[in-house]
Amino acid sequence: MENKIWNPADLLQLSGGYWSACALHASVKLDVFTQLGEGPMAAEELAGRINSDARGLAMLLNSLVALELLEKEHNSYRATPFARNFLSKNSSQYLGHIILHHHHLMESWAHLDQAVRSGGPIRQRVSHEAGDEERESFEMGMFNLAMQLAPKIVSAIDLSGRKRLLDLGGGPGTYAIQFCLHNPELSAVVYDLPTTRPFAERTISQFGLSDRIAFESGDFIKEGIKGIFDVAWLSHILHGEGPAGCTVLLEKAVSALEPGGMILIQEFIMNNDQDGPLFPALFSMNMLLATPHGQAYTEKEIFGMLQSAGAGEIRRLPVELPNGAGIIAGIVGKK
Incomplete structure (x- = not known):
């Protein structure tokens, strides 16, 4: 296999890749794609629906446009066809549960160095004691993946x-x-x-x-x-x-x-x-x-x-x- 030729820009993009992941996770938690899958909406209107600050939400929506998961026309946003298929709860192909499972994993990944030093786990696997949201995101996330x-x-x-x-x-x-x-x-x-x-x-x-x-x-x-x-x-x-x-x-x-x-x-x-x-x-x-x-x-x-x-x-x-x-x-x- 041919080795990758790295440059500083690639390295920094890798290092900051979690920014994009966090934008996606926040959008799924706020159910942005389900709302915008029903039709175009301005940030102010959507903020009222999901009980969010309009300024902060507009920043998130603009980042999703840059990620090509939303489309923007004038000051209205709507989900792309791909986002409607895989990120709206109204779709049978919804992948939001597995994305929320990834979100629940992020805190432990931030402390990977500790796990490497100790050679042992630093988080509990999803268990009987897990909260309802975490348990559902895991179980139905497995369903999401397997259905694909x-x-x-x-x-x-x-x-x-x-x-x-x-x-x-x-x-x-x-x-x-x-x-x-x-x-x-x-x-x-x-x-x-x-x-x-x-x-x-x-x-x-x-x-x-x-x-x-x-x-x-x-x-x-x-x-x-x-x-x-x-x-x-x-x-x-x-x-x-x-x-x-x-x-x-x-x-x-x-x-x-x-x-x-x-x-x-x-x-x-x-x-x-x-x-x-x-x-x-x-x-x-x-x-x-x-x-x-x-x-x-x-x-x-x-x-x-x-x-x-x-x-x-x-x-x-x-x-x-x-x-x-x-x-x-x-x-x-x-x-």
Whole structure:
């Protein structure tokens, strides 16, 4: 790979890149794009609607025009078509929840140096004790992201003849929903912490699949997994654990599969030298900030952990995904 040729302007743009991110986060928190997705509006009128100072809001709106997320004509602002699609709450493609999740992460990232010095986390992962807004932004943010990718992923994975899917750590159940929509003979269980239940049951109901997808609550590290399945889906679960935790998790997932069952793992996958791609490398630090042992793993490491857990025929599926994500599959033999 050819090395980037840096110059001071590039370096300073990188250093101050959080300015743009903060402008986006503030706009989502203030629900600017939903309001301006309904039609053009002057800053003064919008300020009245969202209970904001008109001068400060005008500054924010002008920065969003410069970022090409709003359009301005005379003294009126309106959302661009892209912003209407992805930043308005009235759109089914809304990404605001994951953006607010990123906002909640920013304080800990400002203290990354402390985490590097200590080698341990400086923030708590989203937990039972998290506030309603933070919990919702995380759970529905995962739904936002998965809805962008799940239809492409499920159409690329052949589950013909398989009847019962375990969506381990499935959050709001997005992948279970999409797998069931694509495979009419499939039923599923979403297994996750109790605080996830309301989000999962709500989204499952919205898709009319409450008769085919159940929710089971539990801690998949500390507890066993009830039931027998012929396919297990683990999407972005391993990175929250160290190698020892991954071993326990994968052994429990494999033990829940009948002979011939398929295990599927989606992760941000590092190259085997652990120096790229960029997003998995940065994401690994996000796990440093929030977990005692979590990290991004290499393809070689995931292959090895699956093999140790009892899976064979391990392969990486030819599905092109953004941000260095990939899907690794294995088959469970006779027990």
